[in-house]
Amino acid sequence: MPSDAVLYQGAALCLTYPDDDFRARLPLLREAAPQLREFVDHAALTPAQELAAHYVQVFDFENGHSLCLSRWHDGDTRRRGMSLVRFEELYRAHELEFTREEPPDYLPAVLEFTARTGNLDLLSEYRGALDRLRARLAGFGTPYACVLDAVCATLPTAAGGWTAG
Numbered sequence: 001m002p003s004d005a006v007l008y009q010g011a012a013l014c015l016t017y018p019d020d021d022f023r024a025r026l027p028l029l030r031e032a033a034p035q036l037r038e039f040v041d042h043a044a045l046t047p048a049q050e051l052a053a054h055y056v057q058v059f060d061f062e063n064g065h066s067l068c069l070s071r072w073h074d075g076d077t078r079r080r081g082m083s084l085v086r087f088e089e090l091y092r093a094h095e096l097e098f099t100r101e102e103p104p105d106y107l108p109a110v111l112e113f114t115a116r117t118g119n120l121d122l123l124s125e126y127r128g129a130l131d132r133l134r135a136r137l138a139g140f141g142t143p144y145a146c147v148l149d150a151v152c153a154t155l156p157t158a159a160g161g162w163t164a165g
Helices: 005-014 020-032 034-045 048-059 069-074 078-093 107-117 121-125 127-140 144-152
Strands: none
Touching: 005 020, 005 034, 005 107, 005 144, 020 034, 034 144, 069 078, 069 127, 078 107, 078 121, 107 121, 121 127, 127 144
């Protein structure tokens, strides 16, 4: 496991829909991943319904805060389909099977993959997308930007601010 495995696993949790399981894990997450404390403290203090509504508002498909990494690079083109296949192949190469409702490029899934395998390839390749998402979240004024700040702080900077395809 990489030295940042707990951070990546915690960030994956922070970026999923804030259900009861999410709320139950906040105290442990606060202690295990101090880089995420600003967001965790916000989530702990925000009433459950308000936090859930905010999550939907922030990550609604229409507002440009997609958690699907290949959308940032490929949009909704045929090329995105090829990217999704590549994500799945990388998961299988590490003996992990992707079985969620979300697509394999869903950032919480990529973070969980990285935490489990130590393989930083996807996060590094899509660093430019992470930077753009982080900037948009910060501009939107949401505490979710803090989660992206913590993740990006562990990665090399993106060359030219753009990711490889």
